[in-house]
Amino acid sequence: MRIALFALGLLALTACKEEAAQDIAALPLTEDAVGHYCQMNLLEHDGPKAQAHLGGLPGAPLFFSQVRDAVAYMRMPEQSHDILAVWVSDMAAPGARWDAPGATNWIAANDAIYVVGGTAVGGMGAPEIVPFSDPDSATRFAAANGGQAMRLDEIPDSAVLAPVDLGVAAEDADFQARLRALTRKPGE
Template identity: 70%
Template sequence: MRPVIIALMVLTLAGCKEEAVQNTAPLPLSEAAIGHYCQMNLLEHEGPKAQVHLAGLPGAPLFFSQVRDALAYMRMPEQSHQILAIWVNDMGAPGATWATPGRTNWIAADDAIYVVDGHVVGGMGAPEIVPFTDLQTATEFTQENGGQIMRLAEIPDSAVLAPVELNGDSGNADFEDRLRSLSRKVGE
């Protein structure tokens, strides 16, 4: 009987053990920050960046060359880990420029004010969603670059997940023609 009581006590104490809380503080951008999708050094690209901290992967956030890419990642259902935190560059922070958005000027994605559909492109050449802490700075940005001011929950999926036109690509017609051509070659 005594071994059973000891076993129950051990199980009870194990159940009371607190789970370690994962640190989700933003990491500074460095030469080691490589874009999750592009696998390129983030410091080589203009525009705001993002980092996503995932449960079970402490100290190794996913970095993104564009804020738009991090928001797309967040909205995709295929993710295998719970997202604990998303950090974005505050483009209104002192010293932040499009060429050098900053290494430590992170704000929580949920707290940011975003300019969506402006006339700016991010580090990978796609339209960018630009984060700010301050509404006045975001408003000034829209006066220069167009766009609409939104909170994270207001940004439509079409601004994040929809295909974009790059380098004068005028739509799907050319893509469909290339697919037809490839299909004919395979069938020959």
């Protein structure tokens, strides 16, 4: 009898220790969503978005202003938490537009087909990789905007990890020239 009570008590303790599985369902895009890197409101930026659910951080995914940024995040080795799920805007969904990609039309990042290397520029001004659930939609987008359709694991690191020239050097040179002009003494 004692052994049975002990086993029953041990079983009850074990059941209490079981952790509930973390909910990794995609959350709707709202006005409260801010980009992980830029800390800016996502609704103020055009193009597809992404969200990553991390182990130990339930209900608080990281949102990304560009899908490119989420793929870069997934590939960087210095992450402190396990990535449980990544969701991307499905640009093949009814009503999805570049200026309004949708609040709830998420697709698992591993299931999407991406157009890479085209002329599409994301919300932060960098070249974007554009996700679709439908291969024909991806092909049509690539035909209209350049690039190539591919799966997540086929996207080259150079498409997401390489530096992007946003023309800042030219703006900086112009600023420096104007600053020098303002600080010159008359007659110089």
